[in-house]
Structures are given as C-alpha cells and as structure tokens.
Amino acid sequence: MQNRLFTSALYGILTILILVILASLVSSTILRFTSIEEGNFTWILLGFSFLAVFVGGFISGGRSGQKGWLAGGTTAVLYTLVIFFVQFLGFNEAFDAQQWLIHSGYLIAAVFGGIFGVNVRGESY
Template sequence: MEESKNFGSAILFGVIGIFLLAIISSLIFSLILRFTSTQESSVQFIITAISFVTLFAGGFISGGKGKQKGWLLGGITGLVYSIIVFMFQYLGHNSLFDVEQIIYHTCYILIAMMGGILGVNLSSSKTRNA
C-alpha cells in the first residue's frame, strides 16, 4: 500500500511539474510572439525542444520522488500527461490525435521514461553518498 501511495505522489509531482513548466514556457513564448515581429514558424523547433525538455523534467521529478522503477514512473507520468492533453483536445475541440500527434506523444512518453530513469539513479546515488 505504501509503495503505491509513493508512486502516486511521485507521478502527481511529475505531472504538476510538466504543466508548470509548460505554462511558464507558453507565457514566455506568447509574450515574445505578441511584442516582437517573431513569427510562430520561426520558433516552432525551439518550442518542440522545450516541450521535450519539459517532459524529461517531469519524468526526472517523478523518478527522483519515487526512488525506484524510474522507467515505470516516468512512463506513467508521460502517459498521464498525454491522456490529459488528449481529453482536453477530444472533449474541448471534438478532435482525435492525428498521426503526427501520436508520434509526438509516444516520444514524450519515452523521453519521460528516460527522465525517470535518470531521476532514480541520481537520487539513489545521493542517498548512497550520504
């Protein structure tokens, strides 16, 4: 019971971290696009890279909090994020994921898994050194 509670809180922290970083980066880029002559097409790759970093950070947070099974924690964190985005898109805009979005979200889940693995390894190495 304790392990599942720990996993749940680790995943929750990871998803909250993802959304906080996404909100902050969205605010920054919306201000840049609004108050400069920059076009959205010119920052598209930067935004994509930041979204991958954000998912990696969320996986890292969940792996660091859970301290074990980082691939699972990161994967579930990425999956929960993708499900929330899918539900928002489906319920709010009445559209399903297209093939490009499925590819992106699969990569998001894999990146979050990598973050979870690194989060567990870095948190357990700190524990061993202390």
C-alpha cells in the first residue's frame, strides 16, 4: 500500500505540474498579445489552480485504488512542499497567511479529487 500510495501521489503531482505549466503558457500568451492586465486574471488562475489540484488528486486516487482521501491528501502535501521549497530556497521567502489558506484549500480539493477518483475507478485490487 505504501509504495502504491507514493507512486500514485507522484502521478498526481506530475499531472498538477503539467496542467499548471500549460495554464501558465496560455495565460502568459494571452497577457502578452492582448490588452488584458494581470490583475484581471488573478481569480481565473486561482480557480484553475484549484481545478488542477483537484484533477491531480483525482488521478492519484484513481491510481491508488483505495483510500482516495489519503492519496489526494498526500498529493496536496507533496505539491505544497514543492512550492514551499521553490519559494523558500529560490526566493528566500516563507509562506504568508494567504498562501497557507490557499494551500489548505488545495488540500481539501485534492482530498475530494482522490475520493472521487477511487469511486469512479470502482475497483480495488
């Protein structure tokens, strides 16, 4: 179970990172070639981030086959650690209160994604 949980969480994180990179490319292209300002895009990108974490939890839960809440939660915690280490080691800044709230929301979204992922899969082996 431990090995399956970790590998499913890695698939979830990989899915999240791919979706976030694609969203970043699309949004930067839109910001570059239109007159839309970055302030107008903040809520859209935040919503897409929650969707990406939900999908990552969904993939993780589906791949684990059981305990989707744990697979999704593990995915969210590992994703938060990756973001924290990049921000802390790369920019020498810790999380502020707003970021802790956002990442707590990511945890909830990924847990629900993991639960739905296990239930959509429908079988455990």
